[in-house]
Amino acid sequence: MTIMKSDVLSRLTEEKALPVTLADIEQAAARIVGRVARTPLIRSRTLCERTGQPVYLKLETHQPTGAFKLRGAMNAILLLDDAARKRGLVTASTGNHGRAVAYAARELGVRAIICMSSLVPANKVEAIRSLGAEIRIVGLSQDDAQEEVERLTESRGLTPIPPFDHADVVAGQGTIGLEIVENLPELAAVLVPLSGGGLAGGIAVAVKALKPQIRVIGISMERGAAMHAAIAAGKPVAIREEETLADSLGGGIGLQNHVTFTLCRDLLDDVILLSEDEIAEGIRHAARNESVTVEGAGAVGIAAILADKVGLSGPTAIIISGGNIAPKMHQKIVAGTTQ
Ligand SMILES: *Cc1c(COP(=O)(O)O)cnc(C)c1O
Numbered sequence: 001m002t003i004m005k006s007d008v009l010s011r012l013t014e015e016k017a018l019p020v021t022l023a024d025i026e027q028a029a030a031r032i033v034g035r036v037a038r039t040p041l042i043r044s045r046t047l048c049e050r051t052g053q054p055v056y057l058k059l060e061t062h063q064p065t066g067a068f069k070l071r072g073a074m075n076a077i078l079l080l081d082d083a084a085r086k087r088g089l090v091t092a093s094t095g096n097h098g099r100a101v102a103y104a105a106r107e108l109g110v111r112a113i114i115c116m117s118s119l120v121p122a123n124k125v126e127a128i129r130s131l132g133a134e135i136r137i138v139g140l141s142q143d144d145a146q147e148e149v150e151r152l153t154e155s156r157g158l159t160p161i162p163p164f165d166h167a168d169v170v171a172g173q174g175t176i177g178l179e180i181v182e183n184l185p186e187l188a189a190v191l192v193p194l195s196g197g198g199l200a201g202g203i204a205v206a207v208k209a210l211k212p213q214i215r216v217i218g219i220s221m222e223r224g225a226a227m228h229a230a231i232a233a234g235k236p237v238a239i240r241e242e243e244t245l246a247d248s249l250g251g252g253i254g255l256q257n258h259v260t261f262t263l264c265r266d267l268l269d270d271v272i273l274l275s276e277d278e279i280a281e282g283i284r285h286a287a288r289n290e291s292v293t294v295e296g297a298g299a300v301g302i303a304a305i306l307a308d309k310v311g312l313s314g315p316t317a318i319i320i321s322g323g324n325i326a327p328k329m330h331q332k333i334v335a336g337t338t339q
Contacts (some may be wrong), residue, residue, distance in 0.1 A: 018266070019259045020167050020202065022209035025174035028075040032172060035078075035107060036070050037063050039176075041183045041317065046289040047305055053312040055305070057320050058180055061292060065103050065131075067096035067248070067322030068173060069163070072198060074104045075172030076161050085110045090158040092145040094120045094128065095248055096322050097163035102133035113158065115148040117141050123326075142251075164198030165259050173199045177206025180317045187214055188314025191301035193321045194218030194264070194271060195249040197227050201263030203319070208267060217310060218264065218271040219300040221246040221279060226253045227264050228271045236261055245279045245296035245333075248322060270310075274300055278307040280333050286320070287334040295325035 039062045047055035060068035077089065088111035091101045098114045105112035112133045116125065117140050129135050138148040152158045162169060176199070181187055190207060192200040197218075204216040220228055223242035230236045236257045241250055253261060274282075279296050282303025286294040294302075301318035304310045 018205060019262065020170045020174065020205050022206060024167065024171040025178060025202065025206045028071075028168070028171040029175040029178055031078050032071060032074045032175065035074050035104075038179060039063065041180060044290060044318075046285070047302070047318075051305060051312050051316075054315040055312070056180075056184060056315070056317045057290065057292070057302075058176060058317050059292065060176070060319065060321050061294065061298065061323035065096065065099045066324045067100070067295075067298075068176060068199060068319070069096045069100035069322075070103060071175055072164075072166075072169035072172035072202075073097065073100035073161055074107075075175075076166060076168040077101075077104050077108055077110060079168050080110075080159060084157075084159050087157045087159065088112060089161050090115065090149050090152045091161050091163070092116065092142065092149045093163050094124050096324060097161075098128050098133075099131060099324075101161050102128050102131035106132035113152060115145040115152070117145050164196030165254055165257055166198075167259055170198045170202040170205075170259055170263070172202070174202030174206040176319065177203040178210075181207055181210050181214075184315055184317065186315050187211070187317060189215040189217065189312060189316045191217050191219060191304060191310065191316065191318045193246070193249060193297050193300045193319060194220045194225075194227050194268075195251065195297070196253050197260035197264040199319065199321060200227075200268060201260045204263065204267035215269045216267060217304075218268045219304050220249055220271065220273055221296075221300070222273045222275055224250055225271070225273055226251065227261070228273060230257075230261055231265050231268075231271060245276055245283070246274075246300060248295060248297035248324075249300070272304050272309050274303050274307065274309070278303045278309075281306050283325075283330070283333050284336065287330070292320060293323045293325065293330060294320055295322050298322045
């Protein structure tokens with residue numbers, strides 16, 4: 001889709017030419033070390049045999065919250081000054097970002113309020129409450145919860161920690177790219193789950209600044225791929241949200257996107273879309289052949305290879321972004337009784 005232009009590549013090395021730089025990511029790595037896991041990069045025998053190329057899995061499932069989002073949240077919170085930390089944090093995510101903010105806030109002794117609608121299932125509410133966050137139930141939709149975030153930001157001076165469209169969050173996610181290149185200097189390509197683009201944008205800045213020839217491929221589901229639609233339209237566009245196995249990849253990128261749209265448009269070499277059946281196959285393969293429990297969003301890199309939708313030439317790293325899937329749903333998928 002996007003052909004890398006040399007002017008984009010040269011901007012990677014210019015100070016602040018992109019909203020996030022390699023230096024930001026290196027500083028984030030030094031800041032979060034010891035507070036987030038340096039995750040394992042393991043060789044996948046079955047995927048190596050299947051593709052004839054060296055294929056590795058970067059297991060963000062090993063983070064204490066079960067997903068990579070802890071990196072960005074931790075970096076953003078560590079960058080706040082004492083006054084802001086005293087006032088506290090607020091966010092509206094009920095998924096992996098909400099968990100990350102709750103966990104990082106508790107680790108750092110900062111108060112966090114997670115706003116959610118009354119439709120959020122009790123198990124999700126409890127998962128976040130058990131991490132020590134304060135829960136505020138408001139309204140009947142994610143939009144209502146987001147409005148409460150804005151109200152608390154205005155009225156009480158709480159700091160909102162956004163899930164992807166924030167330079168400090170993107171820099172935290174980019175630390176994954178540094179780790180992979182350190183472990184695998186001959187890296188040729190990275191397959192990255194793509195939703196709001198904090199993960200893919202951060203990794204792309206890191207690996208391309210270190211080695212511009214490394215290809216970064218974003219992978220989303222066919223059902224509601226917001227960044228794919230935005231890149232195709234040349235600007236953020238509204239998308240219809242649909243139910244998908246890759247639930248952590250749902251949602252828009254924000255019509256007023258500040259950071260991640262530009263990064264993904266300029267740096268991603270391609271964006272691949274997957275069907276629900278293909279995503280289920282990825283989850284199944286991870287469980288049966290790699291002994292990893294992976295949620296739908298975390299399985300899309302494996303799924304893209306199994307579906308023959310990505311051509312590999314050289315050592316490839318797949319970001320296994322998270323493992324938070326309801327056990328019953330996981331069992332059904334692995335048993336092959338549902339997609
Ligand atoms: C949030 C999330 C993603 C997508 O990250 P973006 O930065 O929004 O693109 C992928 N996988 C999992 C497990 C996630 O929680």
